[in-house]
Amino acid sequence: MALRITVIGTGYLGATHAAAMAELGFEVLGLDIVPEKIEMLSAGRVPMYEPGLEEILKKHVAGIEGSSGRLRFTTSWEEVAEFGDVHFVCTNTPQKHGEYACDMSYVESAFDSLAPLLTRPVLVVGKSTVPVGSAARLAARLAELAPVGEGAELAWNPEFLREGFAVNDTLHPDRIVVGVESERAEKLLREVYAGPLAEGSPFVVTDFPTAELVKTSANSFLATKISFINAMAEVCEAADGDVVKLAEAIGHDERIGKKFLRAGIGFGGGCLPKDIRAFMARAGELGADQALTFLREVDSINMRRRGHMVELAREAVGGSSFLGKRVAVLGATFKPDSDDVRDSPALNVAGQIHLQGGQVTVFDPKGMDNARRLFPTLGYADTALDAVRGADVVLHLTEWREFRELDPEALGEAVGRRIILDGRNALDPAVWRGAGWTYRAMGRPKA
Structure with missing residues (x-):
């Protein structure tokens, strides 16, 4: 008999995992405690923007004409317990208020x-990002509370989704990591991931602590790489060097690689910032806090980039104050191909300038509704052209393809002054300068 799968928690991770499991051929039941979310998903709609997710959802949600019918959603724990052979727990693990801990x-x-x-x-499978040591504690809790006792087994299977690529990352993962305590758990997970394994996805079997550490270690490494190149940008500015050329040169070294070496206003989102902070907090609890003290500087460099962009913008509008100055911000999400504005550097910069008296107008292709909810006092425009009208300075803060393809000449007709600050080093300086713009970017020569 084919395995039946449940997915508990239908946020960004859970909704994607549920749809992908249905795409892989399984009967899937998703659970959430928010009825409105279940209604939306049951209608084939997603509560967030993720390329390809709504299409795959409609392909499988029961009740939609032409669908496979393999995917349903519920608010009933009893229905989930009765239905599932493998239960994936995909609930959120945010940062605690006022603390680094998870x-x-x-x-x-x-x-x-x-x-x-x-x-x-x-088999209950944890996918949420948790502090190391959580799985062992939850496995004991599971065996204690379940009527079947140790027949309710736990495995830990961290997720490595990139927003904007989540569907592909689930269906064609670059690695599958499973923390297990028995051959039965490993066998079941090999069955769940038979499709990707047949394509050649590596399958890494570990114990609980290692599986938990893989995700936080990976995010810490990526955060460190981003903050490293941003630290080099600070040095380049002081020495009149060019961080883009520097990154290109060191990226040719295979030991370093080219990815995550674009200097700018830093990382944000719902994972990297809170994960590295939770990692530091947990290391402290384990008595290994000195091992991760470098992450404090990684975090500090990252946050410093936002303040530096504010200073560059102040300098661009006269150097003393934002009062009476119009500032256009292109980008609200923390990265392109997403509507996620959690801990967004772009919105943080916009908010800082607004608090300092600037008249800020924001445009983002997908993140406008979420941005308005988070920062209702900012100004918002329906297009990039509308956002820049009369602006004393334009800030490019999220590297959407749409912004890279903007016509500098057309925008130049609308602005008050042709000054653009490229917070992502993603625009072509020659094109913008050729259209009469003053172009500045972080870690690059002024001209």
């Missing part, structure tokens, strides 16, 4: 709700 309450609540209903052998 908030485990959503994960713990999911386990406490599911476990007492498990009356036959099942």
